[in-house]
Amino acid sequence: MSYLKDEPLDVRTVAHQVVSAERGGVVTFLGAVRNHHAGRAVLRLEYSAYGPMADAEFSQIIAEAESRWPAKVAAEHRVGTLEVGDVAVVVVAAAPHRDAAFDACRYVIEAIKRRVPIWKREYYVDGTVGWVDPTASAGVSF
């Protein structure tokens, strides 16, 4: 099983992995493709990944969250070409109560951004193409 999907993500499928009768608090985070970045209008984008390491990091991050809070967490990330509005990432955290679900969900999405080897290539309406680079002052490298 991989956390990376090259087809549209289905929130219900992800939630189904962790929702249960004992876990009444369920928090879902969806990240969708924005129509603008770094002052440019975005047409579409491509996500690529270092697959085996990305899966290992996803497993590790979810295990960390589940050991820190009484929660179960499931997540998926798109790869390939996405259009504006498409869902790029889904994180669902389910716990007996809402505090743990919110905390675990937040932990996992923040850790995904910091640690999972995934890259984003943006195609802009003006015809230019850039690599999204959160470490660059412009937010993008060409």
Added chain:
Amino acid sequence: MRIRVLLFARYAELMGQTELGIEVDAPATVRTVLDTLRARAGGAQLPPSPMVARNQVHAQLDTALEDGDEVAVLPPLAGG
């Protein structure tokens, strides 16, 4: 010793390849591999301290390598 190097995204574009095998003298660290890459075409544009992984685990520039290791040079991550 033999090291398998993986390049991704912008770094793969800079160097015109996604994977290469290189020979380095032992003892070697990730830094040794990066110095070797910098001498190759396009390698001079790699940043001084890129994010790196050894055998699919995040590593540091001074992480020691063994024969047959895989070193991945990771551009700034942009998932999520």
